[in-house]
Amino acid sequence: MDYDIVEDLRNVMLNKLIKLELSTNEGIILDKQLHPYEYLQQLTISLQTLNDLFILFDGLLPNLVVLNANICQSNTYKRTSIFRCWPRRFMSHLVEFQLKTNANVEMTFDQIRRIVMPLIQLEKLMIDVSKWFSYDQQFVQGNQIEMLINEFMPRLRHFHCSIKTIYNIEMQVKIVLYLYE
Numbered sequence: 001m002d003y004d005i006v007e008d009l010r011n012v013m014l015n016k017l018i019k020l021e022l023s024t025n026e027g028i029i030l031d032k033q034l035h036p037y038e039y040l041q042q043l044t045i046s047l048q049t050l051n052d053l054f055i056l057f058d059g060l061l062p063n064l065v066v067l068n069a070n071i072c073q074s075n076t077y078k079r080t081s082i083f084r085c086w087p088r089r090f091m092s093h094l095v096e097f098q099l100k101t102n103a104n105v106e107m108t109f110d111q112i113r114r115i116v117m118p119l120i121q122l123e124k125l126m127i128d129v130s131k132w133f134s135y136d137q138q139f140v141q142g143n144q145i146e147m148l149i150n151e152f153m154p155r156l157r158h159f160h161c162s163i164k165t166i167y168n169i170e171m172q173v174k175i176v177l178y179l180y181e
Contacts, residue, residue, distance in 0.1 A: 041065045049075045101130050
């Protein structure tokens with residue numbers, strides 16, 4: 001079969017999907033050269049690093065509503081630049097986001113902040129970090145989490161956060177917000 005025909009079939013099939021699950025043990029590497037998938041609304045994916053999540057946020061899935069992402073490895077090398085400010089239109093339809101990391105992935109407050117910046121429509125957020133790298137006790141105790149919610153996620157109604165630090169401070173936070181009209 002001709003390669004062009006196979007490629008056209010693949011593109012037609014992928015362009016019509018609304019729900020997709022992609023998983024590997026090492027995580028999937030995304031490329032900024034990928035074309036946006038307009039129809040995809042629900043995605044469960046294992047990504048190699050946080051850089052891959054940022055590539056996904058950079059307009060790759062403009063109509064995504066639900067995202068479950070597992071980060072498999074720490075950023076050991078800089079494959080792509082990470083934006084400091086996100087245009088909020090990139091993830092404007094996302095209402096549910098679950099982020100989980102493997103035990104060998106280190107995360108910081110700055111990384112979490114850059115992740116949530118474009119998520120202004122988010123209603124449900126679940127974060128499960130297996131290896132938090134920070135001396136900042138205030139973050140673990142919730143002050144900075146509350147600031148992020150107030151600043152970047154005004155529509156958030158359900159929040160669950162589990163963080164295991166490398167400094168023997170374990171704290172699980174579950175905040176459920178309800179608005180009464």
